[in-house]
Amino acid sequence: MTVKDENITVAIIGMNRIGKVHYQNLSSMPQITIKYICDIVADSSWNDEYSNVANIVTDYHEALADSEVQAVLICVPTNLHPQVIIDAAQAGKDIFCEKPVGFDYDEILKAYHAVQTAGVKFATGFNRRFDKNFRKIVERRINGDLGQEQILKITSRDPEPPSMDYVKHSGGIFMDMTIHDFDMARFITGQEVDSVYVAGGVMVDPKIGEAGDIDTALTTLVFKNGMLGSIDNSRKAVYGYDQRIELFGSQGMAHTDNVLETSTSYSGSKTIETDKPMFFFLQRYRDAYYSELESFFDAVRGKHDIECTFEDGIKAIRLAQAAKESATTGEAAKVKDI
Amino acid sequence: MTVKDENITVAIIGMNRIGKVHYQNLSSMPQITIKYICDIVADSSWNDEYSNVANIVTDYHEALADSEVQAVLICVPTNLHPQVIIDAAQAGKDIFCEKPVGFDYDEILKAYHAVQTAGVKFATGFNRRFDKNFRKIVERRINGDLGQEQILKITSRDPEPPSMDYVKHSGGIFMDMTIHDFDMARFITGQEVDSVYVAGGVMVDPKIGEAGDIDTALTTLVFKNGMLGSIDNSRKAVYGYDQRIELFGSQGMAHTDNVLETSTSYSGSKTIETDKPMFFFLQRYRDAYYSELESFFDAVRGKHDIECTFEDGIKAIRLAQAAKESATTGEAAKVKDI
Amino acid sequence: MTVKDENITVAIIGMNRIGKVHYQNLSSMPQITIKYICDIVADSSWNDEYSNVANIVTDYHEALADSEVQAVLICVPTNLHPQVIIDAAQAGKDIFCEKPVGFDYDEILKAYHAVQTAGVKFATGFNRRFDKNFRKIVERRINGDLGQEQILKITSRDPEPPSMDYVKHSGGIFMDMTIHDFDMARFITGQEVDSVYVAGGVMVDPKIGEAGDIDTALTTLVFKNGMLGSIDNSRKAVYGYDQRIELFGSQGMAHTDNVLETSTSYSGSKTIETDKPMFFFLQRYRDAYYSELESFFDAVRGKHDIECTFEDGIKAIRLAQAAKESATTGEAAKVKDI
Amino acid sequence: MTVKDENITVAIIGMNRIGKVHYQNLSSMPQITIKYICDIVADSSWNDEYSNVANIVTDYHEALADSEVQAVLICVPTNLHPQVIIDAAQAGKDIFCEKPVGFDYDEILKAYHAVQTAGVKFATGFNRRFDKNFRKIVERRINGDLGQEQILKITSRDPEPPSMDYVKHSGGIFMDMTIHDFDMARFITGQEVDSVYVAGGVMVDPKIGEAGDIDTALTTLVFKNGMLGSIDNSRKAVYGYDQRIELFGSQGMAHTDNVLETSTSYSGSKTIETDKPMFFFLQRYRDAYYSELESFFDAVRGKHDIECTFEDGIKAIRLAQAAKESATTGEAAKVKDI
Incomplete structure (x- = not known):
């Protein structure tokens, strides 16, 4: 076209x-x-x-x-x-x-x-790739500030579990929720994952377990270059949407902390109080949703390549499949190619 | 209408x-x-x-x-x-x-x-009143969390001085720049100012002095209820737009810190680096500019009163006039009524 | 006596x-x-x-x-x-x-x-139990502020690898370094660990690998009550001694961040710089070393029970043994009783 | 000797x-x-x-x-x-x-x-000069990182007012409390103060006013080199001992924040809570009290000059005298030489 x-x-x-x-x-x-x-x-x-x-x-x-x-x-x-x-x-x-x-x-x-x-042209809508905070980690990596990559850590917790109706048609926690983190694991590190090991459980709501899913998971990633990664997920964090990523390497560490509702603190007679992380994903990633479309349209205009491709979308699914397998077998699972 | x-x-x-x-x-x-x-x-x-x-x-x-x-x-x-x-x-x-x-x-x-x-209906465009971070201080005050108000502190420094052409037609630092802080002093505390004392100088650019203005000022406010306030202004902060406010009272303190460009830090072999405050006022107050119009239109629609009135606009000018007087005489100056 | x-x-x-x-x-x-x-x-x-x-x-x-x-x-x-x-x-x-x-x-x-x-009377010298920062997490847990415990996260990275001579006689990373974290896992949560899964590698120094040890490890803990834990270790963090712990539960999260060398920041034209974490363990845990002895002597004086017992010392060893086993087999390993 | x-x-x-x-x-x-x-x-x-x-x-x-x-x-x-x-x-x-x-x-x-x-040899016991956090500001200044100094800001608030008996024999707030800040103003900037302007009041306890003293003060300093300074004092901050200093210059800003009781935060369903600043001055300045003696004895041993001299002690008193004068006359007061 x-x-x-x-x-x-x-x-x-x-x-x-x-x-x-x-x-x-x-x-x-x-x-x-x-x-x-x-x-x-x-x-x-x-x-x-x-x-x-x-x-x-x-x-x-x-x-x-x-x-x-x-x-x-x-x-x-x-x-x-x-x-x-x-x-x-x-x-x-x-x-x-x-x-x-x-x-x-x-x-x-x-x-x-x-x-x-x-x-x-085809773009997959992994909005978090377009978040300016996380992009700063990638900048640091590409800039060489981190040296050899060694450990990736992703904390990704939702403020509230979705409705049970949603849970039943979501494809499970790995396909619905962790899939974002799997994509970020690849995006942040620029590396491919070799195998996945999952420890998980039902801690938030027994109904999620009855529906055959889990709501809490700790996923270990071993990358093809040998580096390690950890993703911890929960369907419910009372303090809001918890979205932190850390990349540790031989020359330094880059860490994205949560974005808080305001920059205002209150020092009282007992503690200092600051605001919680932004609660809702549409609020937290408001600018990222805008930027991913901008990027897509500029790719359509021929200004640059698609930033998040169909292959990226499929590879995240391959990771989710491996995670599901590991959660079932209790053993590490190899991630399949496309 | x-x-x-x-x-x-x-x-x-x-x-x-x-x-x-x-x-x-x-x-x-x-x-x-x-x-x-x-x-x-x-x-x-x-x-x-x-x-x-x-x-x-x-x-x-x-x-x-x-x-x-x-x-x-x-x-x-x-x-x-x-x-x-x-x-x-x-x-x-x-x-x-x-x-x-x-x-x-x-x-x-x-x-x-x-x-x-x-x-x-008439609204004055003091956009900072609509910043969610500063509003949190007012919430704390109204909620009684601060007790009796005692000390207000405003730090307000621009990232770069305006063009000399602008400086000459700006009405001077108090009318152009500090006027925002004067309005915030009234908005944050809910109190009226009785007198103003200014110590200032030309430290950023001698041309500003040649144009009859100053570029750095420390303004002391004594409010009608006896509480104290301090505003420090500079036309140039190399690290960006510095916009902090603190309200201290008998039961606690509320403090708004700068909004940084990202929430990502880098830990290297020498220091930990975080991003600077947002550099440009249109970026820092993007949401506030939107909200002040929303508020105006809702007032036009009759949903609530005008939040920042003509009187507010005039009182800020009275404060700027007193500041200019104090900077000239070297003595505290009374703030006149409308 | x-x-x-x-x-x-x-x-x-x-x-x-x-x-x-x-x-x-x-x-x-x-x-x-x-x-x-x-x-x-x-x-x-x-x-x-x-x-x-x-x-x-x-x-x-x-x-x-x-x-x-x-x-x-x-x-x-x-x-x-x-x-x-x-x-x-x-x-x-x-x-x-x-x-x-x-x-x-x-x-x-x-x-x-x-x-x-x-x-x-017998006390094991796990000094970190006496660090006031980590104790605050335990206080929060005991106080009920965290609700049901769900995820524990420990980051524990040394500023520099020990000498190769030390490495050879250290008993390996799990017995020498992670053993502190295993003890903290039990102390912070008040729970016992059921099984351990390790992904690790040699990323810091190939000589450590030649000596039969690893220098980087990601350890997954499954506790007897079902909750999950993650420990990430590295023998070398260029930014200093990285000692963070986070306990996440149904009602909240407690998080201990690193203790920095000073509370002073520098805002320059490129970034805001703060000091690094305290580099040396004797500096970071100075007060804890003092407190663990105070606690021991007060136990000797009969004022309270021993806080860190022989059993605590042995259980940490059992965890280190399981970790070593998992690192060898590539499968999760059960933690044995005393 | x-x-x-x-x-x-x-x-x-x-x-x-x-x-x-x-x-x-x-x-x-x-x-x-x-x-x-x-x-x-x-x-x-x-x-x-x-x-x-x-x-x-x-x-x-x-x-x-x-x-x-x-x-x-x-x-x-x-x-x-x-x-x-x-x-x-x-x-x-x-x-x-x-x-x-x-x-x-x-x-x-x-x-x-x-x-x-x-x-x-004679040393004056201004312990705050030996605090490692504040020293970092001086390091930045001497290192040239701040460029031309422009604005100094000191926040110095006690957690609790002293006993009324103490107040009566203290020499007044400027001689007893602000004198530390006057010394820090000289130490941090390396500059001498030309004049002082005070706005103050009795806000904490009317008995302090009855004893002829004030308990809250905002002091403006004009230095001999033209730079400006601000000190705000209160005899009572419910959240603890508030000790912050900021030095702003043409090339950057150095800022010392309060030292908190622990580095542990709690994220709950309403706010994120961190610990308050250390409450007691002996706790906050524990290491500084040690260091000032070490420095004195090394000067006695001939290893370096006295770091805080008799002249420093007298100049701080001259500043306190000028502050008292300004608080009485309502006008700026010149600081006298020794």
Whole structure:
């Protein structure tokens, strides 16, 4: 697809929570026209709510058939990702797809090949890669300030468990939650993981266990270059969304601490109190959600390569699969190639 | 002016740096229609740049004459504020006016009376009042956590001095820079200042002294309730925009520290390095600029009172006048009433 | 042994680095008389250096034979610990013994039974238990502020690897270095560990690998109550002695950060710099070394129970053994009982 | 007085709180013999308490008459300082004298001249100069990291007001409390103060006002080189001993924050809590009290010059006098030379 000018016409496919986040960002972005919102439950009342969008449709094929549409954002439920990817690729659209790229590995591979065949651009929506705080670690690494990498540590805890209904269709903690951390493990270190060992349990809510999932996990990563990594996850941290990463090397350590709600402290007669970490992921990663779209569109414009590729999306799934295996067998599991 | 529905039609008068900041925020704000941009140097090329604005005009009276325009944002140079305020008030428009409300005190009073006579709403643009970090201090105070207030401390240092051309027309450091801190002194404490004592000097750039101004100042405030305050200003801090406030009372202290560029640190063989404070005021107060407009429009909608009034704008000027007097005489100066 | 008054007469057995640390602390402690220093290489020149000590002897049996000596500090090389413990116990002396309590498990058990038979008091020298910062975590836990414990995280990195000569006789990283962290894992959580999984490598110095040891390790702990723990060790952190612990539970998290050399920061044109963590363990744990002796002597005086017992010393060894096993087999290893 | 060897024989004159602090430090210091403790209320029971001191006497002239005594520590009440200084100087003893060096300026001058005539060494006990945290600011300044000095800020607040009996004999807040900050203003900047302006009040306890003193003060310093300084004092901060200093210059800022009781934080469901600043000055400045004596004795040994001289003691008093004058007149007061 040749880029004629800077303006890009897009369609959003799927308008649940994350679709709305992207809609907000697209609306305030220069040089972007949202020509379609596609959602199977859309009705006429949506015309008021999204008055800057020309077409609100229930069938995304309408958007794909419009030659003016250059790029699509796929925000439908995960199990539908592969089919929409295939359709969009065959229609020649550049694709931004939410994570994870799918549940069923065979379907994912089909979608991957469809994208390769069509030669369209494809970005996976791992928003945390675009967080300025974490990027600073990568900067330090690339700059050589850390020397030889040795230990990666990721703390990733949600403020609250999702609804039980969500848990049941989430693909499990590794596919839904840790998958972000698996991607960050690769992004932060620039290295591939060789094997994974998981110790986990149900500590937050017994119902999660009854649904066949766990809610607390400590994952050990051994990278192909020999370095070590640790990810600790919990579905519930009462003090908020806990998102810290540390990369330790022979020449130094880079550490990203939580972003607090304010920079104001209170010194009283008993303790000094500061605000908690930002509670909600949309607040914590507000700028990152904006930046990942900016990056995608600049890649569409040909200014740089896609920063988070389809391969990145698949490799994170391979890691989640290995983690699930280790949690089941109690032994370290090899991470498979694509 | 009766509010029929939630949508508000506005005109921006003056389209320099701060006008553009407000334009950006207005553009992403729901229920706001920017019908006019007024600037004496506007030309046809602006139609492309501001494609979502129906009318780009050089004469703001056109916007005032349009009965659909409900509110105006006054972003013209300070010396022109009073005249535009008077015109807008007489046209029945609600007014958001940038700080300071004017230079000449008689003109300011005329504008003030015009607003009172017209009965329109008027907000002064002291953006820092809307910063969530500083608001937390006020929350603590109102909540009683600080007990009896005793000492206020404000550190306010710019990353770089403005251009000499700007300095010459700025009204001096107290009217241009410290005026923000004077407003914060009143906002944070909820108290009025009785007298002001200034020690100052030219330490950043001798040219500022040649222009009859100073660039470094230490201002002591004695409040009417007896409590004390200190403001330290510099036109240049190499490490960035330094914006800290501390309120100390009989039961505790609230302290707002600088907001850093990232939450990432680097531990090397010599020191631990963290990022500097955000360098640019538009970055540091990005959210505050948005919130002050939201607050203004909600006041226009009748949802709450104006948060930062014309009186607030005038009282800050009275403080700046007293500071200038003290810097000249070397003695403490009484702060005059409106 | 009956305590007549508050004064306690002690002998120090072994006068290498750690013996000297204890000597310094004993010298400034009220109600303590150091009657003997015993070291096989002691000579007459030591009388000047330790002028406040009546007897400098090469054979520790002299001190044990003196009925005035109530307590001994065992600071000889680890392989000699069991024999000296047995001799001291049979002489009826209360014993403070450096960690680890021994290398050979059978010898350790013999010493343990000798102590039980003699009925003397015995303290193991895990100094970190007496650090005020870490104690605060335990306070929070006991106070119920953390709720149900879920995840323990210990970061423990040395500023520099020991000499290769030391490495060869150290018993390996788990027996020499991680043993402190194993003890802290039990102390901080109040829980026993069920199994251990280790991923490790040689990243700091290939010579350590040639000596059959590793220098970097990531150890996963599964506690008997189901909670999880992670310890990461490195023999070399260029930024100093890295000693952090975090305990996460259903109601909150307690986190001990490093103690920095000073509380002074420097804001320059590029970054904000703070001082590094204290570099040397004797500096970092200066107060803890003092407090562990105070605690021991108060236990000798009958004021409270021994805080860190022989059993604590043995359990840490059991953990080190399991870690070594896991590092060898690549599988999780059960921790054996005493 | 010629130094024969490294050992120094000392007498402590005055054994109240600060005398006991020094006694503790001297006792654990190598190469120091405390031969005399002199106090008018000493009795035979003191022999037990200070068993390592040969002579406990009520008349300090006994110690001065002993030719073995090389140095004295003067810890009697402030009004008696000058006479003891004169006696000690005439006896040829090197002198460490607590702050302030006296109350009556004529008496101080007489003592100063007696010391000059005798040619003995004299150190003033401004302990804060020896705090490692504050020294780091001086290091940065001397190193050139701050560029041209511009603004000094000192926050100095006590955790609790002294007893009313103490207040009445303290010489007032400037002579008793701010005098430390005046000395630090000179030490940190390396500059002399030209004039002082004070705004103060009674906010902590009306009884302090009835005794003719104030308990809260904001002091502006103008230095001879034009730079500015601010000191804020309160007799009571509920959160503990608040001791912060900041030096701002053309190339950067150095800032010493409070030293907290522990480095442990607690993240709960409402806030993150850290420990308060160390509450008690003897705890906060424990190491500084030790270091100032070490420095004095090394000066006595001829290893370096006295670090905090008699002149330093007098200049701090000149600043306190100017502050008192300004607080009375409401105008800036010139600082007089010695």
